[in-house]
Amino acid sequence: MKLILALVLVFAALLPARAQDAFLASLPRLGAGFAEQAAATEEMGAAGDPRALPVLQALSDGRVLRRPDGALLIQTAPGQAVEAATGATANPAGAETVRINNRVRAALRVALGRLQIVATDPDARLAAVQGVLRSRSASDIPILETALARESVPRIRAQIELALAASRLAADNPDVKRAAIAALAANGSDTARSILLESRSANPGLSDEITAAVASIDRRLALRRAGETLFQGLSLGSVLLLAALGLAVTFGVMGVINMAHGEFVMLGAYTTFLVQQACRDIPWLLPWSLPLSVPAAFLVAAAVGAVMERGLIRHLYGRPLETLLMTFGVGMMIQQAVRIAFGAQNREVLSPSWMQGTLELPGGIMVTQNRLWIIVFGIAVLLLVMAAIRYTRFGLEMRAVVQNRRIAATMGIRTGRVDALTFAFGSGIAGMAGVALSQIDNVSPNLGTGYIVDSFMVVVFGGVGSLAGTLVGAFTLGIVNKVLEPYAGAVLAKVAVLVGIMLFIQRRPKGLFALKGRAADQ
Amino acid sequence: MAESAPLVPRPRPWSTIALAAALLLLALLPILNGLPEAHALHVSDFIVSIVGKWICYAILALAIDIAWGYAGILSLGHGAFFALGGYAMGMHLMRRIGDRGVYGHPVLPDFMVFLGYPELPWYWLGFDNFPFAMAMALLVPGALAGLVGWLAFRSRITGVYFSIITQAMTYALMLAFFRNDMGFGGNNGFTDFKDLLGVPLNTRTARAGLFYAALASLALCLLICAYVVKSKLGRVLVAVRDAESRVRFLGYNVTSYKLFVFVLSAMISGLAGALYVPLVGIINPGEFSPGNSIEAVIWVAVGGRGTLGGALLGAFSVNGVKTWLTSFAPDLWPFVLGGLFVAVTLFLPKGLVGLLRKRGS
Numbered sequence: 001m002k003l004i005l006a007l008v009l010v011f012a013a014l015l016p017a018r019a020q021d022a023f024l025a026s027l028p029r030l031g032a033g034f035a036e037q038a039a040a041t042e043e044m045g046a047a048g049d050p051r052a053l054p055v056l057q058a059l060s061d062g063r064v065l066r067r068p069d070g071a072l073l074i075q076t077a078p079g080q081a082v083e084a085a086t087g088a089t090a091n092p093a094g095a096e097t098v099r100i101n102n103r104v105r106a107a108l109r110v111a112l113g114r115l116q117i118v119a120t121d122p123d124a125r126l127a128a129v130q131g132v133l134r135s136r137s138a139s140d141i142p143i144l145e146t147a148l149a150r151e152s153v154p155r156i157r158a159q160i161e162l163a164l165a166a167s168r169l170a171a172d173n174p175d176v177k178r179a180a181i182a183a184l185a186a187n188g189s190d191t192a193r194s195i196l197l198e199s200r201s202a203n204p205g206l207s208d209e210i211t212a213a214v215a216s217i218d219r220r221l222a223l224r225r226a227g228e229t230l231f232q233g234l235s236l237g238s239v240l241l242l243a244a245l246g247l248a249v250t251f252g253v254m255g256v257i258n259m260a261h262g263e264f265v266m267l268g269a270y271t272t273f274l275v276q277q278a279c280r281d282i283p284w285l286l287p288w289s290l291p292l293s294v295p296a297a298f299l300v301a302a303a304v305g306a307v308m309e310r311g312l313i314r315h316l317y318g319r320p321l322e323t324l325l326m327t328f329g330v331g332m333m334i335q336q337a338v339r340i341a342f343g344a345q346n347r348e349v350l351s352p353s354w355m356q357g358t359l360e361l362p363g364g365i366m367v368t369q370n371r372l373w374i375i376v377f378g379i380a381v382l383l384l385v386m387a388a389i390r391y392t393r394f395g396l397e398m399r400a401v402v403q404n405r406r407i408a409a410t411m412g413i414r415t416g417r418v419d420a421l422t423f424a425f426g427s428g429i430a431g432m433a434g435v436a437l438s439q440i441d442n443v444s445p446n447l448g449t450g451y452i453v454d455s456f457m458v459v460v461f462g463g464v465g466s467l468a469g470t471l472v473g474a475f476t477l478g479i480v481n482k483v484l485e486p487y488a489g490a491v492l493a494k495v496a497v498l499v500g501i502m503l504f505i506q507r508r509p510k511g512l513f514a515l516k517g518r519a520a521d522q
Numbered sequence: 523m524a525e526s527a528p529l530v531p532r533p534r535p536w537s538t539i540a541l542a543a544a545l546l547l548l549a550l551l552p553i554l555n556g557l558p559e560a561h562a563l564h565v566s567d568f569i570v571s572i573v574g575k576w577i578c579y580a581i582l583a584l585a586i587d588i589a590w591g592y593a594g595i596l597s598l599g600h601g602a603f604f605a606l607g608g609y610a611m612g613m614h615l616m617r618r619i620g621d622r623g624v625y626g627h628p629v630l631p632d633f634m635v636f637l638g639y640p641e642l643p644w645y646w647l648g649f650d651n652f653p654f655a656m657a658m659a660l661l662v663p664g665a666l667a668g669l670v671g672w673l674a675f676r677s678r679i680t681g682v683y684f685s686i687i688t689q690a691m692t693y694a695l696m697l698a699f700f701r702n703d704m705g706f707g708g709n710n711g712f713t714d715f716k717d718l719l720g721v722p723l724n725t726r727t728a729r730a731g732l733f734y735a736a737l738a739s740l741a742l743c744l745l746i747c748a749y750v751v752k753s754k755l756g757r758v759l760v761a762v763r764d765a766e767s768r769v770r771f772l773g774y775n776v777t778s779y780k781l782f783v784f785v786l787s788a789m790i791s792g793l794a795g796a797l798y799v800p801l802v803g804i805i806n807p808g809e810f811s812p813g814n815s816i817e818a819v820i821w822v823a824v825g826g827r828g829t830l831g832g833a834l835l836g837a838f839s840v841n842g843v844k845t846w847l848t849s850f851a852p853d854l855w856p857f858v859l860g861g862l863f864v865a866v867t868l869f870l871p872k873g874l875v876g877l878l879r880k881r882g883s
Contacts, residue, residue, distance in 0.1 A: 315868055337857075460683065491697045505679060
């Protein structure tokens, strides 16, 4: 408290002498009768002198004392006080508490609200501006104008401008009002819209202008909402894409129903956690733990996948239902093993600083950085997978085995090895999905369970064996989900999407991008 | 189906006798429960209620077996039919609580008073009537299976695709039932039941009554399934399982055969759920979770798909091991269950019954 007072005094010394006089002139009246107190409070609030803030705050808290000689003190702790005018330490002995009534309290609330607009703490300023925004009175205009002239933080400036426009709308001069309507229309936020609507009944002469302004805001808001919905849909879609890509390889290409797929995703998320733990001791490495996790998660999940394929799945090719049951059992065991090793509670994976925060796109569309990165990551992984299948030796052999296993074997391709590698590849992609999911979901043993049904839906919808189908399927489902959400709620939107897919499969049982020709019969 | 599944094994006289003997033995449990506690043959209340639960599971396993084992329709959503039957019974039990709930409302169940429902939703009407509720426990799962099956079989969705669709179905229902404003109690479901048909549920009489009702239902379902399996219809179903296209080319309407067995199977599951709820005293949306349905499938796989006795054997043995194991090492159970999935598919494709047959011959 003393420190703040001292700062305030230094600040006060820099102010023009007249303002100092106004503050010091009003100060003693705070110790006079209730009517005088209220009037002085209002004057101090209107003057906007920062030194008044601690005094009025103390008065409102009942910590202002009056010495018998009439000087006011501020009690800082029991038995300790400072002079209200100078901030010098003073002896509170013999001083009595200055009492206030409800009228003074009301005046204090208004004055404090106005004074906080010039507070040093940006959060306090923002809260004060929002308080003034609620009151919307023409008498706030001069205070807001001074505050706007001083303000340098853009976020708070925008709020002050909004509050200023709202206050000007309450002014008497119709030209000032028109300017305010134009400013509110330009602001275009939800708040500006409701301020305009509220002012309609009070300003019958301006109703045309107000209606036009509201309509223009509505258009922009609708556009912004559409943009935000689209972004959320793309973001959900990229999560689905990541989760489903691995499945598109194991299910689509190999025909293996891997119900443990979700557990591979979960293993990827836990690998991210472990890599971060390992990086914790090396400070310069910590921001890079997430990029490092991507290959690590790929390798961990791929290794588990390769072991699973060679040890178990190999024996069940051509028996899809048995594979389904067996992999479900394996998933159950992996999940329980992780639960025993790491505990059932969530593990925290921190986001690097470059992934935190929100970004404002043109048109006021707010997007969170980590979601943006996940979209980028999802597309990058898809391109890598496509390139691996199209341009590498492994991809060529994989396609050969899928198209005709016997001829491929005759040509000297070791089909067993290709099977193992393909399955490991699909599992590794799932592991990379886990890295992305660790940024937006809880890292817990049942992380993967929530995505497995959706991933299968994406693959079935997009068309089994088609990466393009997986891409289109994932983004379609993501966007449809987010478009339906405001009308139906998150859960019913999901239900509606599932029902929609079932109906879609009626028309195209093989999915959106069905394989044609001989391969489709398998 | 690519794999070479055997024709329906001809039931051997001794297996029928063993099955009948086992059912009769089970029927003794409530009587032994009535003996004084000091008596050597006394059976505790816990045993009676847990075996009662297993009987309900056995009915569910039977339902899965006639669809999967005989017609090759692997549904991963049978838990949904089971839970829907359970919810129908739960709604009846909730209505029977009357004004004995915490809020003492004469008509509305506690959770509806709590959530501020002005009156009973229309779909709750009639559930105070026991025969109506029982009919719903059969008809609602039957209708859902009819709809899903019709959509799926008509467009020839088979094998794993069908499995995935049914899994999505139960998942969607789980999400829906978790919602508070569905009028089904949200994530708490229904509980605090008081009585059924005027008998307080926590009495020995009620336990014995429910046990016998479950046992009689099991016997009845067993007879129905055996009849279906032995009939010409059952033969066609096996043919569909082994070579669906060939049966279609022979002029059979495969869709209606599959639809029939799927709806029958769903209704039997609904019955199992309706019997299960008063025995355990609670029903909540967790019953819809895909994991539950898959666990039920593994009972059938462990016992031996394609044999009715195998389904029962699987349900009893897996749940027996589960009860025994979870009492002292609950952390171990997922490993054992997961291991069962792996071991049965790799080493015991015909399940325990197959193992017994091999030993026998």
